[in-house]
Amino acid sequence: MLIGELSEKTGLSRDTIRFYEKKGLIEMPKKLRRENNYKEYPETVLNKLNLIIKVKELGFTLNEIDTFFELWGDEDASCENLVFTLENKVNQVDQQLGRLRQLKERLNESLQKCRSSECEFEKTIPSCICK
């Protein structure tokens, strides 16, 4: 199929598909062209793009997805590698959650100070933030 059809089937823009191709996430051998040099995208590329979409939804970056494919994009792919990859991402998310919780605490501390009239401005600098 041509890129327009692929775009429609995946919901990705043509530019996005070209971007992924340029980035190496999908591969098109030179011979997969029509006579007018238009690219004939095979079903495998459609499948791969759908996978990219799903994996991106799970919070993976394009670079991570690239590494992802290297790890288990072969015929020998197994769920062991995948478990490892997913566990790593869960860890990342946990760390982010931790950081956000801390940030929220700090914000609430400053808020408390502000609300309790302890806050004052010294030379446009609010004490609830700087002390």
Added chain:
Amino acid sequence: MLIGELSEKTGLSRDTIRFYEKKGLIEMPKKLRRENNYKEYPETVLNKLNLIIKVKELGFTLNEIDTFFELWGDEDASCENLVFTLENKVNQVDQQLGRLRQLKERLNESLQKCRSSECEFEKTIPSCICK
């Protein structure tokens, strides 16, 4: 003081200070120069940079900080505006927390499938992610 001293006192690089100045976060009137055209940064700029550092630690972007200063960078500044600003940021953080929690759930769902041997590869596509 010169930019090197300011850099040392704030922990920010010279380039970062110049970047903030270019971005308008700190202001240097043209007349605050030495005879050799070197900039003479007053104490107020040091104070402001320290505030920027603190506010960035609270999760605000530089653009947000810019708006921040407009709201309560005047002599009439009060904690009312500040409370509003901080509450908004807490809300943002809460939303991010929500998104991350959902993401974690989805990851754990895929992980569960993977671990339970329900997972299989169809044409390099793992079913735990695509089904």
Added chain:
DNA sequence: CTTGACAGTGGACTATACTCCATGGTATAC
């Protein structure tokens, strides 16, 4: 034939927060 849509390629742009590079001037120590 003309027009409009589609396809291809390469490059620039967007947003964010810096960081690096190039060039030229200033000041100090050897």
Added chain:
DNA sequence: GTATACCATGGAGTATAGTCCACTGTCAAG
């Protein structure tokens, strides 16, 4: 004088994930 560090300015580069622009070619419909 030389070397080194500091200062100034402007512009490019980095990372990420696209998006837009310019140009050329192809194809189908009017």
